[in-house]
Amino acid sequence: QQQVKQSPQSLIVQKGGISIINCAYENTAFDYFPWYQQFPGKGPALLIAIRPDVSEKKEGRFTISFNKSAKQFSLHIMDSQPGDSATYFCAAIYGSARQLTFGSGTQLTVLP
């Protein structure tokens, strides 16, 4: 019940296209859903996050869509750029537990 399932495992998109990464969770106690971006040799960096009382959050080219009833959330990267090529992780956290539960990651490649 602690799992966060992420898909696809890898994604190849042309420059200017839309990248979509999906995650699903089971634990309804989760109350914060961040996305992290990780470049090779670096730690994950917080990209954008959402709470379950909001259906969509947009920051620049990055948008999180959240469907509470389906227990699913997704990351959309508009106008994808080669510099967006990285591994993306969704995550979830709840209450006093504090530790993040991560999805398995999606390796995104944006072709020039």
Add this chain to the structure above:
Amino acid sequence: EAGVTQSPTHLIKTRGQQVTLRCSPISGHTSVYWYQQALGLGLQFLLWYDEGEERNRGNFPPRFSGRQFPNYSSELNVNALELEDSALYLCASSPRTGSRGYTFGSGTRLTVV
């Protein structure tokens, strides 16, 4: 503002040895988290320290341990190293209250041979 710093960046150890990894959180952050990122296994929660106390640990054997010092820096100790301990060990910090998002360091790459 300095980020989360980890040391060393890389190290190679022999199976059966012991290793200590170090982490300095962002100034003002009281919580430190340790994660293991093994190839193909994603990010697995190891330990959470806050105010010098271990608050929670993940599903790892007791040979993984650590501590947090009064200045909130932290050490992760791994005893009796096994080949499958080879991974990137990531430290993250967060303030006691406020943002739920962590700030990660760049990690320590441990190779066990």
